[in-house]
Amino acid sequence: MSLEQIRSVIEIIQQSTDSYMFILDLNSDIYMLAEKATKRFPFPSTMIENCTEILRKVVHPSDYEMLAVDIEKCRSGEKDSHTLEYRWIDRMERVVWISCRGTVVTGTEGHRLLIGSVTELGKKAKADNVTGLRRECRFRQNVETLLRESPQSICYLMRIGIDNFKEINEKEGIEAGDEVLRELAECIQKTVSEGVDVYRLVADEFMIVDTGAGGRQQPFVLYKNLQSAIATMAKNKEYSRFYTVSAGVLETGFSGRTVEEIMRFTEFALNEAKRGGRNQLTIFTKEAYDLYLKHLDIRKTLRQDINDNFRGFEVYYQPIVSASGYELIGAEALLRWKNEKYGNLSPAVFIPILEESGLIIPVGRFVLWEAAKTCKKWKQYIPDFHINVNLSYVQLYKSDMMKDVERCIREVGIEPEGLVLELTESGYIETNDRIKEMFKDLKAKKIDLALDDFGTGYSNMKYLKEIDVKTVKIDRSFVVQALQNDYDYNIISHIIDMVHSLGSAVCMEGIEEKEELVRMMKTKPDMIQGYYFGKPSPAKQFEEQFIRAASSL
Ligand code: C2E
Ligand code: MG
Numbered sequence: 336m337s338l339e340q341i342r343s344v345i346e347i348i349q350q351s352t353d354s355y356m357f358i359l360d361l362n363s364d365i366y367m368l369a370e371k372a373t374k375r376f377p378f379p380s381t382m383i384e385n386c387t388e389i390l391r392k393v394v395h396p397s398d399y400e401m402l403a404v405d406i407e408k409c410r411s412g413e414k415d416s417h418t419l420e421y422r423w424i425d426r427m428e429r430v431v432w433i434s435c436r437g438t439v440v441t442g443t444e445g446h447r448l449l450i451g452s453v454t455e456l457g458k459k460a461k462a463d464n465v466t467g468l469r470r471e472c473r474f475r476q477n478v479e480t481l482l483r484e485s486p487q488s489i490c491y492l493m494r495i496g497i498d499n500f501k502e503i504n505e506k507e508g509i510e511a512g513d514e515v516l517r518e519l520a521e522c523i524q525k526t527v528s529e530g531v532d533v534y535r536l537v538a539d540e541f542m543i544v545d546t547g548a549g550g551r552q553q554p555f556v557l558y559k560n561l562q563s564a565i566a567t568m569a570k571n572k573e574y575s576r577f578y579t580v581s582a583g584v585l586e587t588g589f590s591g592r593t594v595e596e597i598m599r600f601t602e603f604a605l606n607e608a609k610r611g612g613r614n615q616l617t618i619f620t621k622e623a624y625d626l627y628l629k630h631l632d633i634r635k636t637l638r639q640d641i642n643d644n645f646r647g648f649e650v651y652y653q654p655i656v657s658a659s660g661y662e663l664i665g666a667e668a669l670l671r672w673k674n675e676k677y678g679n680l681s682p683a684v685f686i687p688i689l690e691e692s693g694l695i696i697p698v699g700r701f702v703l704w705e706a707a708k709t710c711k712k713w714k715q716y717i718p719d720f721h722i723n724v725n726l727s728y729v730q731l732y733k734s735d736m737m738k739d740v741e742r743c744i745r746e747v748g749i750e751p752e753g754l755v756l757e758l759t760e761s762g763y764i765e766t767n768d769r770i771k772e773m774f775k776d777l778k779a780k781k782i783d784l785a786l787d788d789f790g791t792g793y794s795n796m797k798y799l800k801e802i803d804v805k806t807v808k809i810d811r812s813f814v815v816q817a818l819q820n821d822y823d824y825n826i827i828s829h830i831i832d833m834v835h836s837l838g839s840a841v842c843m844e845g846i847e848e849k850e851e852l853v854r855m856m857k858t859k860p861d862m863i864q865g866y867y868f869g870k871p872s873p874a875k876q877f878e879e880q881f882i883r884a885a886s887s888l
């Protein structure tokens with residue numbers, strides 16, 4: 336057989352295998368290999384004349400010597416076959432383990448030819464021995480084919496994940512984990528209709544590909560049935576173990592989409608379901624995904640700016656006045672962040688991102704120090720002046736707040752009474768002993784607490800007494816309601832009486848207009864904060880507008 340004939344036979348065989356067939360002419364150093372391999376690995380063409388040089392680029396540097404020695408043995412006649420596992424580097428510069436097998440034959444021209452195939456070891460595991468399902472690489476291949484040949488045939492893809500799989504593995508061991516995977520695979524297979532494909536992806540995740548015409552409700556129906564099947568299985572096993580699953584769904588309209596996109600989008604939808612509280616199904620939407628990416632980008636930008644010495648961060652101050660004579664008694668420190676890309680984002684957007692990423696801890700320190708330094712300065716003009724600093728629960732839970740506050744007071748050299756720590760009212764206070772201890776400690780150190788956003792959520796008079804707050808701040812949303820109807824007005828009025836009877840003061844937030852002030856003053860608050868008296872402004876402006884004016888009186 337001539338070299339050309341051998342090549343044609345190999346091209347035919349190539350179509351029925353996932354491996355990459357090759358012929359290496361050991362005399363002339365010509366290397367011929369399947370076109371598929373050239374797409375995935377950096378071979379310039381299917382016919383390479385300077386094989387040694389090219390292989391140096393494709394083969395992992397640490398493996399090259401071993402390969403060269405083996406090929407030399409085949410060339411010299413010392414060996415008639417070649418079996419080696421080693422590493423190639425793909426076009427994305429990722430390391431890929433391969434198994435290369437070949438046999439030396441003598442061609443018609445008397446050339447010694449090494450003919451064989453290269454198999455990617457990672458691709459070998461096409462079926463999963465735990466669940467008996469096909470694995471991710473088969474899913475990818477099948478979906479690639481569908482996307483190429485009939486993208487509209489995909490009705491939906493559902494990615495399923497077990498909510499507490501890690502816990503099962505940790506508590507009960509890997510074998511219990513495998514058993515759960517087997518059970519779940521069984522439940523899924525029992526639940527899906529005929530012709531629907533099920534695959535096992537990594538770890539505890541499964542993928543369902545439905546090419547039927549089930550309609551929009553189909554994934555919801557399937558998910559509900561799956562939940563029932565899992566519950567029934569748990570019941571049959573007398574609840575010896577219980578788990579729930581979440582699902583992320585990608586619906587029809589796939590033209591132009593790639594498998595990579597499908598993997599990313601379904602993973603996002605599944606994670607959204609988990610983030611939303613688990614045991615639920617989330618349908619992928621591009622809007623939510625784009626928002627999420629933006630969110631991640633904001634987080635990255637915030638981190639960069641923090642590392643760059645708090646670039647773009649500034650503390651603004653809003654006046655707090657006494658209700659008795661409207662004189663300036665303090666200010667609330669309010670964080671601002673300005674960035675080239677995002678402009679002036681509202682704290683309502685960036686504070687939650689700082690909180691969930693833990694970045695609020697360094698930023699919170701920045702605000703505390705800035706506020707303390709500013710307060711020290713302004714106290715020269717108004718001796719009783721105080722600045723309120725907002726604290727996040729993340730700071731309380733995940734950092735040593737007490738130490739920070741003490742250090743700040745010491746380093747800046749300010750009396751503790753100059754700082755008031757504002758905390759949003761929430762159920763945490765009541766239930767968390769550590770926080771209660773911290774409050775006692777603050778009290779002992781003469782640092783006052785204000786309960787912020789009162790009236791927005793978990794309003795509870797009980798902890799006013801328990802934690803001994805100096806001030807209760809009534810949120811603007813509550814004030815707005817009170818201005819609109821008598822019912823809420825009466826509630827605020829009663830709350831203020833009750834707060835007073837418990838020994839705390841009331842600061843009313845969000846007074847914008849004179850009429851609002853006149854009406855709300857009848858409820859007898861002790862302090863007022865609102866645009867009517869001044870919007871939040873940079874320290875310099877605040878000083879010029881309020882401090883100097885008040886001190887020259
Ligand atoms: P907050 O602590 O309740 O602060 C009061 C918010 O109401 C401020 O919004 C303030 O500008 C706004 N406000 C005051 N008076 C009026 C008014 O008359 N009308 C209207 N419409 N709004 C008024 P801002 O500055 O956007 O801050 C929003 C929230 O972000 C704050 O609510 C606070 O929870 C949080 N925040 C701000 N700075 C910090 C900080 O340094 N640390 C932490 N953890 N949270 C902060
Ligand atoms: Mg506040």
Ligand code: MG
Pocket residue numbers: 787788808810844
């Ligand atoms: Mg507030």
